[in-house]
Amino acid sequence: MLSIDMENKENGSLGTENLVENGRPPDPADWAVTDVVNYFRTAGFEEQANAFQEQEIDGKSLLLMTRNDVLTGLSLKLGPALKIYEYHVKPLQTQHLKSSSL
Secondary structure, eight states, rough: OOOOOOOOTTTTTBOOGGGGTSOOOGGGGGOOOOHOOOOOOOOOTTHHHHHHHTTTTHOOOOHOOOEEEEETTTTHHHHHHEEEEEEEIIHHHHHHHHHTTT
């Protein structure tokens, strides 16, 4: 399993701005399904990471996901799904947009 050197935040999120490559492409758009799964496992969402594996969500798909996709499309419990979207998917999307507009 790949590891990510990230700083834990009080809200349970991980600082995506401190992402260290560790063999994983820095741009989430380049992540394979296993990179996405490992990202969520490392973030503490072991059980939920399996849903990304089952649905074959790669980096490009992850960046296209809406809040509704995460809350209903992955069949996750509401609490973890909200945290995954607000503290992980949304910041990754924002980071990607900022870096691709440079």
